[in-house]
Amino acid sequence: MRAVTIDGYGFENVAVRELPEPEPGPHDVVVRLRAGALNHLDLWTLEDALGLEHDFPHILGADGTGEVEAVGSEVRGLPLRSRVLIDPALSCGACEFCRAGEQSLCTTFRMMGEHSDGLFAERAAVPARNLHPLPAHLSYEEGAALGTTFITAYRMLFTRGRLQPGEWVLITGIGGGLALSLFQLAKPVAGKIFVTSSSDEKLQRAMELGADGAVNYENEDVGKAIRASTSKRGVDLVVDSAAGDSLGGSLRALRKGGRLVTAGATAGSPASLDVRRLFWNQLEVIGSTMGSVRDVSNMLRMVAGIEIRPIVHRTYGLDDALAALRELKAGDHFGKIVLTI
Numbered sequence: 407m408r409a410v411t412i413d414g415y416g417f418e419n420v421a422v423r424e425l426p427e428p429e430p431g432p433h434d435v436v437v438r439l440r441a442g443a444l445n446h447l448d449l450w451t452l453e454d455a456l457g458l459e460h461d462f463p464h465i466l467g468a469d470g471t472g473e474v475e476a477v478g479s480e481v482r483g484l485p486l487r488s489r490v491l492i493d494p495a496l497s498c499g500a501c502e503f504c505r506a507g508e509q510s511l512c513t514t515f516r517m518m519g520e521h522s523d524g525l526f527a528e529r530a531a532v533p534a535r536n537l538h539p540l541p542a543h544l545s546y547e548e549g550a551a552l553g554t555t556f557i558t559a560y561r562m563l564f565t566r567g568r569l570q571p572g573e574w575v576l577i578t579g580i581g582g583g584l585a586l587s588l589f590q591l592a593k594p595v596a597g598k599i600f601v602t603s604s605s606d607e608k609l610q611r612a613m614e615l616g617a618d619g620a621v622n623y624e625n626e627d628v629g630k631a632i633r634a635s636t637s638k639r640g641v642d643l644v645v646d647s648a649a650g651d652s653l654g655g656s657l658r659a660l661r662k663g664g665r666l667v668t669a670g671a672t673a674g675s676p677a678s679l680d681v682r683r684l685f686w687n688q689l690e691v692i693g694s695t696m697g698s699v700r701d702v703s704n705m706l707r708m709v710a711g712i713e714i715r716p717i718v719h720r721t722y723g724l725d726d727a728l729a730a731l732r733e734l735k736a737g738d739h740f741g742k743i744v745l746t747i
């Protein structure tokens with residue numbers, strides 16, 4: 407079978423290679439993949455930003471959709487040819503957190519495509535418990551575009567961020583896959599949504615999608631701008647994946663008692679925090695990573711129930727995966743970059 411692989415770190419080592427067909431274990435399912443979606447995770451993996459040890463050739467890709475082609479001897483209830491979305495989170499299933507249904511707290515939590523072979527391939531053998539039914543209104547490409555970003559966004563907003571109907575939300579860095587997932591999932595629930603970006607074009611697109619306010623953080627202080635737009639009140643919830651120097655502005659945008667959920671550090675991991683503001687305003691700073699099986703199921707039910715369609719920026723063929731990865735790296739996209747397999 408063909409797969410998008412690296413045999414060393416760096417873009418020059420990305421190639422579509424012919425690999426042996428996957429062998430399913432008794433609890434695994436062989437999925438004939440139809441689409442995959444790119445994430446920054448793929449860039450970190452191929453550029454060795456994570457310091458992990460990989461067996462080369464390593465197959466890239468955390469997000470994929472396809473159809474069930476074969477099942478292991480112990481797998482029940484998954485008809486052949488059913489359309490599935492693969493949750494790329496790998497957890498042990500046995501530790502206290504897994505048994506409590508909090509798989510992303512698992513002591514050995516790992517991701518397909520990052521710690522083990524990924525899904526940018528014609529076939530993959532994955533644990534049956536990682537499969538979820540693909541919502542009927544979505545194509546394989548749209549389903550793949552849900553993947554990691556919608557799972558992460560659902561947990562950030564609802565499980566960790568405890569978003570309530572009518573609350574005001576600030577989403578930083580609109581345009582990337584995660585920020586748009588946050589926007590699409592928050593939109594039916596939030597009272598107002600504010601967005602930030604360094605690109606006026608991306609802010610304009612977000613306003614067209616229904617944002618209530620937009621701040622260009624290159625020109626304006628985010629905290630001041632949000633307070634000015636909310637009669638000095640501030641927002642209830644900030645969902646952020648930038649951190650770094652922008653964290654201070656995000657905290658200043660919160661109302662007293664507000665929450666900030668972080669799930670990334672694209673602007674830098676060390677971030678300073680004014681502790682007086684934290685305790686005096688009774689703020690909460692909350693971390694979030696991927697999602698539990700319950701988060702995935704709840705996200706898919708919401709997506710199916712109100713027929714959310716993830717925003718796809720562009721679709722490439724498997725053979726053009728390198729060009730797709732370079733476009734992700736360039737960072738000018740609005741929505742997900744997807745591979746048709």
Ligand SMILES: [Zn+2]
Binds near residue numbers: 497499513
């Ligand atoms: Zn576990």
